Amino acid sequence: MELLFQLIVLLAVVTGTLFSIIGVMGMIRLPDVYTRLHAVGKVSVFGVVLLLVAAKTLGAVDFGKSILLVVFLVIAGPTLTHSLAAAAYRMGIPVRQAVRNDLAVKFPPAAPPEVQRLLENGAGPDDGDETRLDRESPDREDDEGETEVHRRDA
Amino acid sequence: MQEVIDIALNVSLVIHLVLIGFALWRVWYGENAIDRLIAVDLTGTLILAVLVIVTLREQQGLYLDVAMGLAALGFTGTVLLGKYFADQRLS
Known part of the structure; x- marks a missing residue:
């Protein structure tokens, strides 16, 4: 035992x-304030809480004191992250592109095949068809595929 | 087994001190105010972790009281500074 x-x-x-x-690696490497907030939350909630679990298991501290600190950390971590993200957004700090498409160098991103067929036929998206996206009447069920094309294009 | 735990605690203590150094580097070279504030909060959290590791090494519960006070004060200060940076007032 x-x-x-x-x-x-x-x-x-x-x-x-x-x-x-x-x-800390996420704090240094990630490109943005918001993604860095995401990384810093790991240290507070998982790192210190697991060390407190170790202290409680070894019997070095009181039971209630460490449980109180664990509950405080679990409540305070998301509150602080939310507060700082809201403050950064209100200060107007921009969001950078956090996802990099490595395959786009070798294979450029292509449109879906229906859109490619429409582009080859010269039928570009016109403004009159935009109202068809939010209709709910069942009398135009025949052109479902074309509606799907415009919804993906929009 | 106790020797392995002691070695792990010493290594973890050294690693956390090095990580505090990286967080302070981020405070100095931050991009904007919120970035530096995040780094300050990360430094406080890592100091909290160091206090818990010292509790584990010394088998004394006294350091955990210091950790609780540090956690409460750091949380309050960081939230208030974030609100001050966003709204330019504290009320």
Whole structure:
């Protein structure tokens, strides 16, 4: 039983340290304020909470004190992330492109095949058909495919 | 088994101190105010982790009281500074 508790302590310490490393790496590497907030939340909720679980399992601290700190961290982490993201958005800090398309260098992104067929036939999207997107009348069920094309194009 | 736990705690302590250095580097070279504020909050969280590891090493519950006070004050200060940067007032 003692060995089981020590194994739990070892696993919690190693996992919490790995989460802290991942959080700081995200803080350094990610391109944006909002994505950095996403990375920093990992350190608060997973890193410190797992270390507290280790401290509680080893019997180094009181039970209620560590539970109080865990509950405080789990409540305060999302609150703080939400507050900072709202403040950044109100300050007008722009959102950068966080997803990079590596395959676009070799294979340029292509339109869906229906749109390609329409473009080859010279039938571009005109403004008159835009009202067909939000209709609900069942009397025009025959041109479902064309509506699908315009919905994907819009 | 206790020796392995001691080695893991020492390595984790050193790693967290190095990570505090990276967070302080980010405070210095941040892009804007919210970025530096995030780095300050990350520094506080890592100091909290260091206090918990010291609790584990020394087997004393005294450091956890310091950690609770640091967590409460850091949370309040960061939320208030975020609101001040967004609205230019504190009320």
